[in-house]
Amino acid sequence: MRFFLFVLLLTSPLRIWGLQLSVEAESAILMNAQTGKVLFEKNGYTKIYPASTTKIGTLLFALHQAQGELDRVFVAEQEAVASITPQAKKQSNYRSPAYWLESDGTHMGIKKGEKLPLCDLFNGMMLVSANDAANVIAMGFGGSIPKYVEELNAYLKSIGCQQTHFMNPHGLHHPDHQTTAYDLALMTKKGLEDPLFRKIVSTVRCTCPQSNLEEERTFVQFNLLLRQGMHHYPHAIGVKTGTTQAAGKNLVAAANVGGRELIAVAMGYRGQRSELYTDAIKMFEAGFNEPKMKRLLLPEGEQNISVKVKGAKGKVQTYLAEDLFYEFFPSEEVSVKVMASWQIPPLPFVRGTPIGKLRIVDQEGNIIKETALLAWQDVNPTIWHRLAEYPNLHKILFAVVLSSVLLLLFRRKFAS
Numbered sequence: 001m002r003f004f005l006f007v008l009l010l011t012s013p014l015r016i017w018g019l020q021l022s023v024e025a026e027s028a029i030l031m032n033a034q035t036g037k038v039l040f041e042k043n044g045y046t047k048i049y050p051a052s053t054t055k056i057g058t059l060l061f062a063l064h065q066a067q068g069e070l071d072r073v074f075v076a077e078q079e080a081v082a083s084i085t086p087q088a089k090k091q092s093n094y095r096s097p098a099y100w101l102e103s104d105g106t107h108m109g110i111k112k113g114e115k116l117p118l119c120d121l122f123n124g125m126m127l128v129s130a131n132d133a134a135n136v137i138a139m140g141f142g143g144s145i146p147k148y149v150e151e152l153n154a155y156l157k158s159i160g161c162q163q164t165h166f167m168n169p170h171g172l173h174h175p176d177h178q179t180t181a182y183d184l185a186l187m188t189k190k191g192l193e194d195p196l197f198r199k200i201v202s203t204v205r206c207t208c209p210q211s212n213l214e215e216e217r218t219f220v221q222f223n224l225l226l227r228q229g230m231h232h233y234p235h236a237i238g239v240k241t242g243t244t245q246a247a248g249k250n251l252v253a254a255a256n257v258g259g260r261e262l263i264a265v266a267m268g269y270r271g272q273r274s275e276l277y278t279d280a281i282k283m284f285e286a287g288f289n290e291p292k293m294k295r296l297l298l299p300e301g302e303q304n305i306s307v308k309v310k311g312a313k314g315k316v317q318t319y320l321a322e323d324l325f326y327e328f329f330p331s332e333e334v335s336v337k338v339m340a341s342w343q344i345p346p347l348p349f350v351r352g353t354p355i356g357k358l359r360i361v362d363q364e365g366n367i368i369k370e371t372a373l374l375a376w377q378d379v380n381p382t383i384w385h386r387l388a389e390y391p392n393l394h395k396i397l398f399a400v401v402l403s404s405v406l407l408l409l410f411r412r413k414f415a416s
Helices: 051-066 086-091 118-127 131-142 145-158 181-191 195-202 273-288 383-389 393-415
Strands: 002-011 027-032 038-042 073-075 115-117 205-208 217-220 236-244 248-257 260-269 293-298 301-308 315-320 324-328 336-344 354-362 367-375
Touching: 027 181, 027 273, 038 181, 038 273, 051 118, 051 131, 051 145, 051 181, 051 195, 051 236, 051 248, 073 118, 073 131, 115 118, 118 131, 118 195, 118 205, 118 217, 131 145, 181 195, 181 236, 181 248, 181 260, 195 236, 248 273, 260 273, 301 336, 315 354, 324 354, 324 367, 336 367
Parallel strands: none
Antiparallel strands: 002 336, 027 038, 027 260, 073 115, 205 217, 236 248, 248 260, 293 324, 301 315, 315 367, 336 354, 354 367
């Protein structure tokens, strides 16, 4: 069997479509959660303050470290629940530890010495944006919160978040705590690959059982896309809100319609919170309402594609049993190439035998679609190829020639 590859055809989008939208966000992006393709962006690569959407990265990294051990118990140290007033923090010119809690920030009321399983800390952090839960998680995994944040930044860079630098695991304001809408979408895309991440960020309501120091707690999701009411979006599957005075009101959301998943990031709202959800839904609807399009690359039937087969006479023509095409949404069309690879079976073979493949490949090398290249005619080996396939043929030929020579000499000897 022989295998080799060549590029048959290159195609580019007929035009760069993109979604035509107008949003109130200072920074926004709409991304395909499966491919990473950006459908729409407004200042999507500009650095911003993320507020509590930071916790998406914290959850993502903690799940990576936890390896499914959600029953692991963490003990709250004093450093994880230490707090400062926003005024004192600002007056210190942000020289106080960046992870210290703010006295008016969101929390779940964790006390020093309280023992909590990781699953409850995750729910507190993601449903009610508990900053104390984020600190306890960071300290439990990192030994210290600064060490955890250092490792978190390295991890986020490793998954492609090149513009992200976090100073703490919760998102309380610090002038050097920054990211971009694009990086937040990347974190979410990575997170949605994990079923546990999906479960946590889509939970609407849950109960945290009594701990050694606290009574039972009930958490209700802050993200109004997930809750019944005027901002409910039935296709929403998460992810996280975030608000500080410096960052404004922010939302990272995900939704699924018919198996197609989109991530909407809307950041920096200074007006009514309703604008946040209105814009997220507007982005989702623009994406999900796109008509699916189809581009024909090669029609079915005989193709102008042939291959020289060793041992056969001439070249072997090919055909396709069906059209070679790919489907796409207008805002996501990309340049593609069609690549042919040959996998020639042993001779002989008949018409219709698969002898290779055609693959439609995008710019990142992802295979969009593939189909078999079939032989257009029966292919038989030449007589010389048949002879060459016999084992020890050279020995047999030598023996035949030697026998013939000896027989000829023997006849001559007796004839004389």
